[in-house]
Amino acid sequence: MSLKPKTLSFGRLTNPYPNPNEIPKSQTVDLGNGSQIVYSPRFLSFEDSWKWFEYLNNEIPWTTPTLRVFGRSCLQVHKALPGSSFNSLLLNRYKSGNEYVGWHSDDEKLYGSTPEIATVSFGCDRDFLLKKKKHKNSSQERINDEEPVTKRLKKSSHVDQHSFNLKHGSLLVMKGYTQRDWLHSLPKRAKAEATRISLTFRHVL
Numbered sequence: 001m002s003l004k005p006k007t008l009s010f011g012r013l014t015n016p017y018p019n020p021n022e023i024p025k026s027q028t029v030d031l032g033n034g035s036q037i038v039y040s041p042r043f044l045s046f047e048d049s050w051k052w053f054e055y056l057n058n059e060i061p062w063t064t065p066t067l068r069v070f071g072r073s074c075l076q077v078h079k080a081l082p083g084s085s086f087n088s089l090l091l092n093r094y095k096s097g098n099e100y101v102g103w104h105s106d107d108e109k110l111y112g113s114t115p116e117i118a119t120v121s122f123g124c125d126r127d128f129l130l131k132k133k134k135h136k137n138s139s140q141e142r143i144n145d146e147e148p149v150t151k152r153l154k155k156s157s158h159v160d161q162h163s164f165n166l167k168h169g170s171l172l173v174m175k176g177y178t179q180r181d182w183l184h185s186l187p188k189r190a191k192a193e194a195t196r197i198s199l200t201f202r203h204v205l
C-alpha cells in the first residue's frame with residue numbers, strides 16, 4: 001500500500017511526547033486466568049500516524065457500519081508481534097465522540113478460542129474499556145457469602161474493570177482468553193470532537 005495522502009494536516013494535536021526519552025513504555029496488564037492486554041502508547045511515530053490517518057480518512061470508501069478487508073495486513077504489526085498470523089483487517093471510523101461501540105466480545109468461532117486481536121489507533125484519543133463477563137455458574141465468579149460485602153465490592157471494582165486511553169499511533173493487543181472472559185467497549189465521549197480511525201488485525205481460521 002503506498003501512502004499518498006491528498007492532504008496532510010500535521011499539528012492538529014500537539015505531540016504530547018516531543019522528547020523520545022519521555023515516551024511511555026509498553027505495558028502488559030495480566031487480566032488473570034490466561035487473559036492479557038498489551039498496550040503500547042507510541043507504537044508508530046506521531047508524524048507517521050498522521051500520514052496514516054489522512055490516507056485512511058481520505059482514501060477508504062467508508063461505509064456504515066464497517067468495511068472488512070481480507071488479505072495481507074500492513075504496517076509493522078507483524079514485526080511487533082512475532083508469531084502472529086493476521087489475515088484479516090477491520091477498519092472503524094468514529095467521526096465524533098457520539099459514535100461508539102457498545103459492550104461486546106469478539107468471540108465468534110471464526111477467530112478460534114484464544115484470538116490475538118491487535119488495534120492500531122489514529123486521530124482523536126478515545127477510551128477503551130474492559131469489564132469481566134458474569135459467569136453464573138463458574139467457581140471463579142461464585143460469590144462467597146461468608147465474605148463481608150465491603151470486601152466483595154472492593155475486590156470486584158479492582159479486578160473486573162480496566163480502561164486504556166487509546167492514543168494516536170498506539171497499539172493495543174488483546175490476548176489469551178480476553179474474548180471468552182471479558183467484554184470491551186468504546187463508549188461515547190462528549191468531549192471527543194475529532195475523528196478516530198482504528199485498524200483491528202485478526203486471524204480468521
Ligand SMILES: O=C(O)CCC(=O)C(=O)O
Pocket residue numbers: 090092101106119128184186198200
Ligand atoms: O475501535 C476499536 O478500537 C475497537 C472496535 C471493536 O471493538 C471492534 O471492532 O470489534
Ligand SMILES: [Fe+2]
Pocket residue numbers: 104105106184
Ligand atoms: Fe471488538
